[in-house]
Amino acid sequence: MIKIGILTMSDRASEGIYEDLSGKAIKELLEEWIVSQMKFDYRVISDDFELIKQNLISLSDEFKADLIITTGGTGPAKRDVTPEATEAVCEKMMPGFGELMRMESLKYVPTAILSRQTAGIRGNSFIINLPGNPKSIKECLEPVFPAIPYCIDLIGGSYIQTDENKMKVFRPKKKK
Numbered sequence: 070m071i072k073i074g075i076l077t078m079s080d081r082a083s084e085g086i087y088e089d090l091s092g093k094a095i096k097e098l099l100e101e102w103i104v105s106q107m108k109f110d111y112r113v114i115s116d117d118f119e120l121i122k123q124n125l126i127s128l129s130d131e132f133k134a135d136l137i138i139t140t141g142g143t144g145p146a147k148r149d150v151t152p153e154a155t156e157a158v159c160e161k162m163m164p165g166f167g168e169l170m171r172m173e174s175l176k177y178v179p180t181a182i183l184s185r186q187t188a189g190i191r192g193n194s195f196i197i198n199l200p201g202n203p204k205s206i207k208e209c210l211e212p213v214f215p216a217i218p219y220c221i222d223l224i225g226g227s228y229i230q231t232d233e234n235k236m237k238v239f240r241p242k243k244k245k
Contacts, residue, residue, distance in 0.1 A: 071105045071135050071227045074128035074194075077113040078121060078141035078151050079201060089113045090203040091140035098207055099138075102214065102236035105229055110134065116142050121154035129158070129194035135226035136217065137194055138210075141201030143186045151198050152185045159189030159196060163220070166197055170209040174200075177208060188213075193225045215239045 077083075077092040092111060099107065110132045114120050121142070128134045142151030156162060166188035174181030186198040186209065195217060199209050218229035218238045231238050 071103065071107045071229055072133055073099060073107055073109050074132060074134035074137040075109060075111045076121075076124055076128065076137060076139045077201075078116045078139065079113065080115045080148065083113050083115045091199070091201050091206055094203045094206040095138050095140060095199070095210070098210060102231050103229055104232050105227070116148040116150065118150045118154050118157075121151060122158055125154060125158045125191070125196060129191045129196070134194050135221050135229070137196040138199060139196070140199045140206065143184050143198050143200050145183050145185070149185070152187045155187060155189055155196055155198055159191050161190045163188040163190065163195075166213050166216075169213050170199070173212045174205060174208055177205075190220075190224055193221075195221050195224065195226065211236075 075092045075095050077089045081087055082089040096109060110128060112124055114124055128137045139151055142149045164187060167186045170186050171181050171184060184200050186200060188197040199206055214236060215238045219240045221229060
């Protein structure tokens with residue numbers, strides 16, 4: 070059973086002012102790509118540094134998520150503190166994920182360089198930050214996802230199997 074945490078940071082969505090479309094887009098995409106059994110813990114919270122940290126820790130340490138995907142709070146605005154909260158709870162940062170996501174996003178919008186998404190590891194959990202725009206979810210997750218299951222293998226998480234016709238992941242061939 071793969072455990073996946075989805076954490077949306079949005080003051081307005083957490084207050085019920087509008088629906089969280091980004092978190093739902095993440096869940097739909099993972100359900101399309103992953104064939105392993107999954108259990109989700111889906112949360113919508115406000116853009117608050119301590120609250121983000123508490124939820125990341127809870128998803129990692131209590132829910133025991135293999136994968137935690139956040140959406141929102143990656144821009145330059147004062148309330149955008151998701152990358153800082155992620156860095157505060159992770160033992161190792163994985164900057165290549167953010168670099169590749171920004172590079173891919175630049176194909177669509179010149180403001181992609183304003184996004185500060187990143188990724189890191191806490192225990193057996195791989196945490197990745199996505200922007201808050203629902204349209205950018207697939208644009209950002211699709212190019213980096215092929216490396217995520219192997220990263221989770223390396224940190225002792227559950228084995229993620231995908232529908233190879235929809236999402237081909239990379240794992241090195243075993244030496245004979």
